[in-house]
Amino acid sequence: MTISVGALGTIVVIATSVATLAPILLITLFVHDWKRGRLW
Amino acid sequence: MTITEDVAILPEGIAWGLLIAFSILWVFLGWFLGRKNKTAEDHMLAGRNVGLALATATAMATWVTANTTMTAPQLALQLGVWGMFGYSLGALGLILFAPLAKRIRELMPHGFTSGDFIRLRFGKFTWRVFLVVSLIYAFGWLVSLAMAGGVLINALSGIDYRVGMTIILAVCVLYTLLGGLRAVIGTDFVQTIIIILGVAFIAWLTIDKVGFEAIHFNLMEERPELLNLLFPAAIMFLFNNLLFGVGEIFHSNVWWSRAFAFGRSVGFRAYLLAGLLWLPIPIVAGFIALATPALGINVPVADMVGPLVAAEVLGLTGAIVVFIVVFAALASSLDSLLAATSDLVTRDIYRGHIRKSASQHEQFRATKVIVVLLGLLTWAAASYRGELPIIGSLAAVLYFTGAFVASAIWPVVAGLYWRRANPTGAALSMIAGTTLGLVSYFVIGFYVAALVGAAVSLAVLVLFTWIAPRDFDWRSLAEAEPRGTAGATGGVR
Numbered sequence: 001m002t003i004s005v006g007a008l009g010t011i012v013v014i015a016t017s018v019a020t021l022a023p024i025l026l027i028t029l030f031v032h033d034w035k036r037g038r039l040w
Numbered sequence: 041m042t043i044t045e046d047v048a049i050l051p052e053g054i055a056w057g058l059l060i061a062f063s064i065l066w067v068f069l070g071w072f073l074g075r076k077n078k079t080a081e082d083h084m085l086a087g088r089n090v091g092l093a094l095a096t097a098t099a100m101a102t103w104v105t106a107n108t109t110m111t112a113p114q115l116a117l118q119l120g121v122w123g124m125f126g127y128s129l130g131a132l133g134l135i136l137f138a139p140l141a142k143r144i145r146e147l148m149p150h151g152f153t154s155g156d157f158i159r160l161r162f163g164k165f166t167w168r169v170f171l172v173v174s175l176i177y178a179f180g181w182l183v184s185l186a187m188a189g190g191v192l193i194n195a196l197s198g199i200d201y202r203v204g205m206t207i208i209l210a211v212c213v214l215y216t217l218l219g220g221l222r223a224v225i226g227t228d229f230v231q232t233i234i235i236i237l238g239v240a241f242i243a244w245l246t247i248d249k250v251g252f253e254a255i256h257f258n259l260m261e262e263r264p265e266l267l268n269l270l271f272p273a274a275i276m277f278l279f280n281n282l283l284f285g286v287g288e289i290f291h292s293n294v295w296w297s298r299a300f301a302f303g304r305s306v307g308f309r310a311y312l313l314a315g316l317l318w319l320p321i322p323i324v325a326g327f328i329a330l331a332t333p334a335l336g337i338n339v340p341v342a343d344m345v346g347p348l349v350a351a352e353v354l355g356l357t358g359a360i361v362v363f364i365v366v367f368a369a370l371a372s373s374l375d376s377l378l379a380a381t382s383d384l385v386t387r388d389i390y391r392g393h394i395r396k397s398a399s400q401h402e403q404f405r406a407t408k409v410i411v412v413l414l415g416l417l418t419w420a421a422a423s424y425r426g427e428l429p430i431i432g433s434l435a436a437v438l439y440f441t442g443a444f445v446a447s448a449i450w451p452v453v454a455g456l457y458w459r460r461a462n463p464t465g466a467a468l469s470m471i472a473g474t475t476l477g478l479v480s481y482f483v484i485g486f487y488v489a490a491l492v493g494a495a496v497s498l499a500v501l502v503l504f505t506w507i508a509p510r511d512f513d514w515r516s517l518a519e520a521e522p523r524g525t526a527g528a529t530g531g532v533r
Contacts, residue, residue, distance in 0.1 A: 001269045002260070003121050009252040012243070012327045015320030019240040022317040023233045029093035030229065038091040038303070040222070
């Protein structure tokens, strides 16, 4: 049973999209914590 | 296998420039962030009030190691799509640790290490067994990371394996020494951003330049088993890796020290979010290796596949990006492991066995000496890559420790949630699980060691507790060491 090109492509594109958004989320959280004095 | 300078992808001058620039950056950040540390508690636990952003980033960065950025491609090349999916299941370790982190913080508001917990929960015999398991794992991971550093620099620039490995290790030792956990967490944030952006950038360009059709077609022609969803060894690997990841996180002081260091309401959310954000990264990194047949790349050693593909697709830019990404990934894990292991050795070996009345100041000094000693030991072991039977590829070193860590999963879980868990059963479950896990590693293969270790450990612990259940008062964990009196109480209980 072989994975199709469509399935492989979909999984990789979703994974890469989430990975691309992750740094934006982390920076947003950082700014949020920083403004409230909750970094440490 | 050593890459000579004339076949290296990155000019040696650029490689040296990047090494020096990032080394200075990490050491400066380490010094800057840790300059106000005054006590062992500051140094080891960063003030016990780390916020959500830094907590999430440090959990992610520590779990995104060189093993993720280099071993995930290697496993994709060896085990196909299940290799990368299986590696991504390592995220479950972080996700499942989220409730444990909350409970650890509640039960042990003044705890320092995972060893503290095992000692108070199960007594000295189990504690010593746990320390052996934990320290062997920590050392195996340290050596595998140092090796990854040497491999990366050699693969990309032709700089000698031992020279590159020595530089990366020395830099991490230096800034961990200067700043403790605060330096580790602060640098982890920057490193996480660099790593994820770099990996995603390479993946998008691989998709754009090679395309799924070409990758799929060439794999079907040359390595069809890599696309097979019923590849038996790969499916076994998937479950093995799941248990390996859970075992690594549940027992290791790297994760326990963070549970103690994160703010009271932060641990659960930070580990959960870190797991969800980490999940796609091995898929992205592993996918890059599947492009190898389409690109016609000859991979001399499996653990070099990631850097070689990136450099082939992106040329000099790819080589630079992957160099920075893996340097950041290596540093983010090496520093965490150095800090957490030195804490464990300081608290549980030095203070627990050698100098039971050690003051905060003495522990503070001991932690620093131990970081340096750990660095030297790691350097000595990693220098002999390929010259000893079990110190071979990155995956071989990493999965050798699978039997050890998986056998510690159930003692930790039972210790936190099962009041009647038998302490002798907990110790014997680790001994039996590790022993049979190692036997399976050598007899069957690396992909079953954790599976066997966890199964045997569970059976032994349940059997002993069923035969001789014990009672336990959870409140005794909170009495471990009132804040600010470390050393004043005259030793361990």
